[in-house]
Structures are given as C-alpha cells and as structure tokens.
Amino acid sequence: MQQQLAQLVATARQESASVTTRAELEAFKARVVGPHGSLTQVMKGMATLSKEDRPVVGKLINEAKKAVEEILAALLQKVEDAEIASALSAPLDPTLPSPDAPAGNLHPLSRTRERILNSFRKLGFTVAEGPEVETEWYCFDALNTPGDHPARDMQDTLYLPKTFRSADAPRRQEEAMLLRTHTSSVQVRTMLSRRPPFRIVAPGRCFRRDAVDATHSANFHQVEGLWIDRGVTLADLRGVLDFFVKETFGADAEIRLRPSFFPFTEPSFEMDLRSPNLGRLSNRWLEIMGCGLVDPKVLELCGLDPQEWSGLAFGLGLERIAMLVHGIDDIRHFYQNDVRFLRQFA
C-alpha cells in the first residue's frame, strides 16, 4: 500500500511538470483527485481494511493527499502566473515619456491675483465684483469727481455711444456710459448695496484710452480694497498695507505713505515699496498703489453717514505687482499669450 501511494504521488509530480494551461490543470486534477482519480480510488479501498490497519493506512493516505494538494496548489500558482503574464503587454519602461499633455497652468496675472486676494482674505477682506461697463456716476461722480474736476483730466476714458444701454449698469440719469477706468466703482456699488461694517477687495479689469507699449495697455487689472467700519484710522491703513506687502514681497520689504491726491480719499497717499529682493529694482522706493481714508463726501454720496462711518481704500495694479514679483519687463507679455511665457509661472 505504502509503495502504491508513493508511486501515485511520484507519478502525479511527474505528470504535473507538463501541465501549463488551466484546462490541463483541470484534467490533471480529475485524474488524481476527481471521482475516478487515482488517489480517490485508493481512498475508496480504505473501507476494505481491517480496524487495526486503518490508522496506519489512513495516515499514509493523508500524507499522500497532502503531497498531492501541494502539487495542485503549486500548479495553480504556475498556471495563474502564466495567465497574468499573457494578459500583460510588454514590460514597463519607466523612462518612456507619457504621451499625455501635462496639467495646464494659470496665467501669471491670475496667480498674482489669487495670491493677493489670499493675503487680504487673512485680514477679513472678501471678494466683491462689479460691471466692466459703468455709468459716469459710479466711475466719477459718486467718487467725488464731478464733471469739471481737474482730476478727470488725469484719466483718458473710453466711452460708449449715447444709445448704449447696459443691462448690468443702468443709468441713474442721463449720464454717459464708459469702460471703467478703475475698480473704485465697485466701492460705490458695495457701499450702496451692503450695510457696514465690511471689508472687500474687488479684482477686475479696467480700461484707459492708452496706446499699447511696454508699460501701457488699453486694458489692465486692479485690485481695489475698501474697509468701512466705525473708527477706521490711518494706523489701520498702514497695518493693512504693511501686512499685504510683507506677504507679497517678504518680511524685509518696507513701505512708506507718500502724500498725494485722489478725489475719493482724504488724506490720500501713494504707497511706495522698498525691498532688497527685486533684482535691479532692489533698494529703491517704487510706487505701488494709491490709498487713503475714504473721503466723507464719498460716504455721503453712497448713503453712509460720515459722522458714524469711516473707511480706508486702496487700489493696486495687478500687472505692476506681477511684473515686480516675477521680474517681467514688458506689460505686453501678459496679453500676447505665448505659451513659452505663460508656462514659466506654473
């Protein structure tokens, strides 16, 4: 019996070597452990054995069965490996380039805008928006810049014809329609539509009747800031701007407030920046933005009581900041959309 079992296992081991497919495996399995399989036959013979012989033979059969199962398990592994191998293509060459295009990227002006908005968000300024086509009232009059004010000389404005009616910026009276010259018009719209206190930043596109050259563009972008609250002071203004500049240009950047004039702020300042990390523009004062305390007349025109409310406002040029941060020397790059430019700032 012992010999017979040993022979059986040896035969199975021998035959297993030639099994390569799952079908062959199944056939082999049937030959050994199937209902008519060689091992099954032997096990059936157990019944004829005497009580004394059974434990001895049973032990032998179990050993043979275990050996056969091991053979089958190994075969299954081998067959599955072969199947998986055939389901795969050629081995991976990890050094081959992916044929897919890489992720795209934001325009440098968008990136700069988002960085700036993020800085101000930390100070509680949230984004507000307004229309690009405005009426003269929102762009000038409400900002304390009446028709014969010399300050209107400072901005050369693009107008739309008298017949033009905007669905988003209806006229208040018969005032002219124009392409906004600054985002300060969003100040007006915000003051008219929201109850203070609030702190907003308004990023947006503005227009001037300028010929395009290295530093001028018919359209450009500003980020406007407005904080209306009780008791807003120049110290608050300096605090906000100092925070912004250090966020954008690093902790060693400094600011100064240089007295200036805007019809909608009083007192008014140009904020200058000085930083050691601006390449050839390092260590000198650079004009960055206009700012000041909101003129009481503007508060009044926008329906706020200047006795109760006060505010600070500022407006910076996105292109200017992006050019300084990235060392870009020509504003036209932003609008030419050469991908060799656009992809440098990813």
Added chain:
Amino acid sequence: MKISFQALSRHVDLQGITSAQLGDVLPMLGLEVEAVHTFGLAPLPSVVVGEIVSFEKHPKADRLSVCQVNVGEATLRQIVCGAKNFKAGDRVPVALPGTVMPGGFEIKVSKLREVDSAGMMCSSEELGLGKGEDGLLILTPQQPAIGTPLNKLFGTPDTVLEISVTPNRGDCLGLRGVARDVAAALGRSLLPQKVQTPSGSVATPSAQDAVQFVRSTTPICPYYTLRTLTDVKVGPSPDWLRRDLEAAGLRPINNVVDITNWVLLETGQPLHAFDAQKVQGGIEVRTARAGETLTLLDGKTVTLDSSVCVIADAQRPLVVAGVMGGADSGVTAPTTTILLEAAWFQPGEIRRSAKRLGVSTDSSHRFARDVDPAGVELASRLATDLLVAHAGAKVVGPAVAVGKPPRAEVKITLSAGYVAGKLGTEVSDDEVTQTLRRLGFTVQAVAGGLEVIVPSFRSDVLRPIDLVEEFIRIHGTDKVPVGRPRAPLPGEEDATSAIFIREVSQRLVGAGFTECFHYSLRTTAELERTLGTVGAAALALENPLTADQTHIRASLVPGLAGALAANVSVHADPRGLFEVGTVFRPQADGTVKEFLAIAVAQLASPITRSWQTRPDFDSLQAKRLLQDIAGLAGVAEHRLSYATLEGGLWQTSHAATMQDRGRVAEGAFGTLSLRWTRELGLKGAVVAAEILLPRSAFKDARKMARFEAFSSFPPSTKDVAVIVPQTVSAGEVETRVRQAATKAAGKEFGLEAVICFDVFKGPGLPPETKSLAFEIHWRHASRTLTDEETNQALNAVITALEKGAGWTVRR
C-alpha cells in the same frame, strides 16, 4: 513744474540743505519729483580755457584737425578735434586728461587715427550746457585768461527738480507755494518778499491811464486789475532773470514778457501785458459773441462763442481770458506804454475754455487750478517793481481794479482729538496747532477744540478731514503707527462668482489647459464674424483710440484661436488654452448684457509627435468640459439642451449651441470655422467651447448639499437597441428611452441610468436609418429586482418605443 534750487532759496533758507535732500523732502510733502537736472556748468575743475595756437589737417582723416593748444602749461598740447567752427587764436574750453565729462565719459591721453591727442576741446552740449551752436564753445569774445578753470567763468551750477503737482495744489504752481511747504517741513521760516510798488487801487481810470474804461460784465471774472506803465523800453532781460526763466524751462523773449513770466513762476499768478497803443478805448471782460474771431499768439485763428470769456477793447476781443493772448495786442519792440493785467477767473470756466480751444498754457493750467485771489495785487506790484527797474517803466498811478478778490474766509472747527482719532495715534492739539501755523493757517484754541482759518491760497482745504492731511504731510507719515489688524468679521464670504472663477480655472488647469488673457477691445471684423453686422454695431466704442480696438468683445474664442495660431507660428505647442473673462452680448430688449465667459480651444490633433498617439480632441470632449463647467455654476446637466449651429465662428453642422431651460447658461462648442482658422494660419481643425453666464447666475450664496440615501442592492441592467431615421438625434431617442424606462419602473423601483453604448450605421439596416443601443439600469431601494420585474419593464420600454415613437426595436 521745474523748481530751481537757487530760485527756491530766495523764498526759504536752504542753508545746509543739499539738492538731494530737497529731492527727498518734496515727495513726502505730496510733490512728486519726476526728474532732477543740473542747470549750468557742473563742477569740472580740470576743464580750463585754452587757446588754439595753430592747427593743421589730420594726415589720415579729412574731417579731423590736429591742433596745438596753449592751456597755460610750459608746452603746447596737441589735441585732435573734429569740429570746424574755430580759427587760430580762438579760446575754447579744454578738458584735460582725467576729466569725467557730465555724460560720464572720461578724457584720456590717446591716439586718434595714429595721432597723439592729450585732451578734448568741448562743445556746449558736451559740457552739459544744453545744445548751443554746432562745434566748439567759442570763448574768444570774453577773452578769458588762458588756463582759467571754466567754472570761474560760469556761476555755481543750479539743480532743477521737476515736480508734478496734483490738481488740488494750485498753490504749488508757484515757487512761493512750494517754498512754504518746504519751510514748514524743514521747520524754517519763509523769507519775506520785498515789494516797492504801493498797494491800493482806484475804481476808474484817471486821465493818466491809457484806457478810458475798465469793466467786467461776467461773473467768470469777479476781480480784474489793470495798471498803466509808460516809457517802457522793450529789450533783453537782465542775465539773472533770463537764467531763472531758462532754469524753469521757459525761453526768454523780451523784458516785459519775461517779467510777467517770472512773476508767474514766483507766485503762480498769471499776468498779461498789452501794448496800450493797440487797445481801443478801454478794457472789458465779457463773454465772447458768437462768430467773433481772434488770432492767438500761437498763430491759430479761433472762432468764439458765448462759452468762452474774453478780454476785449471797445472793438474786438484781444485775449481769451486766462488762456492765451492775441497775436496783435501784445508787447513788441516798439511798444512804449503797456497795460499790465492781473485778475482772477473762475477755475472751472477757464478749464472749459482751454478744453474747448484745445490748448493748455502755463496761464490756463494755473487759473484752472485756482490762483490765490489775495495774491493778484501782489503779483501786479512785483511785476511793476521789475518793469520799473529793468524796462525803464514809469508808474502813472495806482492800478484800476474792478470787483473784489472773491472767496469768503473759510473757518474750520477741529474738535479736540479729531486729528488723533483719524491717525490712530496720540498727537496733541498743540502739535496740530504748531504744524498748521507753519503752513500759513491761523489757529486758535477754542472751547472743545481748535478754530482754524484757512489762508486764501489754499482753496482745497474746507473740512476737518482736509486738515488731517495737512497735518500728516508736515508731521510725517512715518509717524503713523502700523496698526494691528482687527479680527475678521464673521459670516463673510467671497462673491459666488469669484469662488466659481477659482474653481473653474483649477478644473481646466487640471484638464491640461493653459490660461490666457486677451485684450477686451477687438476689431470690427472680429465682432462682425462673431455677431454679424447688426450685433457688432451694438458693441462699438464711441471714441476708440486705434482701428484695431474699436469694439468690446463678444466672445473669448477669437482671442484663443489667435493665440493658438501665434504659438504654432513660433513652433511652441499651445496644447489646450482657456480664458475666463467678461464678454458683452446685445439682448432682444435693446440692452447689452455682461456675461462671465469661460472658453477653451485646442487643436484637434496636437502638433507635437509622440511615440504613442492619443485620440484627437473632439467636440464631445469639449461638450463634456462645458457640462462640467455648467455644473460648477449650479446648472444641472439634465437641464441642458443642444442644437446644431451655423456659421459665425463655427463650422456649420460640426458645432452646436448649448442652453439651459432657465436660460441661465448658454454656450457653444464644436469645430471652429475651418475657413477662418485657415486664414489664421492653422492647418488642422480647432475644437473650442465657450459658456456664458450672466451676473444673475451668481446672486445667491451656494446651498450646502444634503445627503440622500442610496440602495445597497445590485442594479438590474437591460439593453435595448432602436432603429431610427438618421435625422433623429441621439438626445431625442435617449429622452424617449428615459421616459419609458422611468414609467416602466413605476413607483416600485427606480431608473438609475440610461447609457448610450453603441451607434451604428451601415449594412443590415434599412437605408437612411441608424441603430442606437442603450443600457438601462434599474434598482430597488430595499431588495434585489427579480428577472420577471425587469423583463416586464423592458417589454414596457420596447412597446413604448415601437408603439409610442414608431421606431423599430432590434431583437
């Protein structure tokens, strides 16, 4: 305005202050310094007077001369020179080796075309004295001693600071005003102005006056003064006066005109001098009569109307008031008697006149920014002093003055601590008082604060807040503390549109698109292609600057198509491009509406080759992007409908519009007009998509999504293939299948999805038909569906499609 350091020193003691320090002080007062120049000869100790003893032609260069020059040394110097305007014996400036010229160029001993040259003879321009005659600066007439340092012949150089004056600071359009600010900032006193001519005026001309009447009949001129000066000898001005004018960038003309200009520079008050002989009868300030003409100083003849104020005699207008003099009433060489005008005009009216005539003069610029009414007489007296001293003029009597200097006294009450409250830091009322006084304000402590009287030259200061600016300008903005940010306000969030822009941009960047920014102003041709002629006209600008920027944009797609072409032309692979921005569209009601637009464009097949190719970018990929973007904007996919579109930017029958039922979003996607993209220089097709969202789409803050439970049991799926005419759209069939499948599920279970998995045209089908196959997913919330249930449902769908729609279902 050009400020001469030396001229400014006459008004404020600048002892110990360098021009560089002044250049640092002025900007912090609000007077921005735009440029700094040296006026006169800069210190050049090694430039000396030399005499050209002899010269001969350079042996190797026709244009050069080899000169022997005596500069007072033991031997003559040989200097090669390119100028032609000298003769032997001429004295000229010689820069000795080692001199660094004003342009930064260092003079060295050298060889010029093989001939030794030990120095350089200089032209006026090379010495930084401005463009003089061509060639060398010839000093022969003055006969300066040979070897004299040139600086001994020229006075001390001056520094001229070019400042820009903001529109509110009319007072700083004269040196006196600038000096007042500088004195206040430096804590020094303003030096007194000396005037000999006595103050005082009479209301009507006397017999000695050269006019019979002086009157103003217009409120534009509430105050007009005129002074007769006789025995005037017109001639050149003294050197110091010419120097002051030249330093300020003005050209000397004759003593009378120069004196009026000099006083304008000093005080900011424009003056005008008439030749009395050319004035008939008297002077009247009046509005012009329609049709009157006047030839101005610049030679232009203008036709006037009642919008312009003129100074006229009994016959005709002589001057456009406050703007420009006439050509034939001014002072010329034969003039002997002059009428000196000093007046005050309404600033807004002068601004309008100047604009109407399209001119801006030193005079109109100042009147438009408001001159000091109290300074009118002083300016007239200063000019009279000078005319007496330098033009031999005789004063016949006091000036004739009509009207009164306008402007009531402005008194501002500053409540205690007001300034400190605006600054956000402690400053005492005493500090405020001292500072404002330095600027010429009269300040008095009163109960509860300060009473401030504004000087007449500061018409821009009217309110307490204006005084805060005055205070901080002088006190120094560096003393404003850096405030600690206050805590944010709760419940504040960015505008929904701003959040959307951020999300949509990130989404497209992740999908491989690169963001572009294009100009909003576009060409007529582009707008006509986008909207047609009528639509384009609605978006035209009133006053475009250039022919290629005449309209506001209606679509972002043309910009992107142009960028694809531009990049391809420089062999840069653009891959996918996108833009987010505002576009404008005319509406049926005649208004123009602003939309937030998001557009993408990509070449259907990439220009860069790859070892393994990916399928082309196609219209349905573009559609997917649009659906996702609409979803981000809160427009659900099932609300969108599509229709093919024709012409314009798009290729007919290869592009479609997309619209949502609530008309919140609209869009288009597909292949761009091949004719157009080929014109742009692109060989292959361009696939693009654009969605427009109105402002109203972003009114509301976004709602938080609420959780909905889902089934944990498996779905049952069935396939159905429908044969339909080729004209029937897939969307129509899918809608039918969806409706039927929903109805078939009834209330017991639910339809989960209808997926189109096969579109087939060709053999085995009736002609002009196509087969569309759909997989239908049903699912029960709380159990597994039985075969019987799903088979029944499928049969119901088949019946609905065959009986209801009249289509054939493939079995």
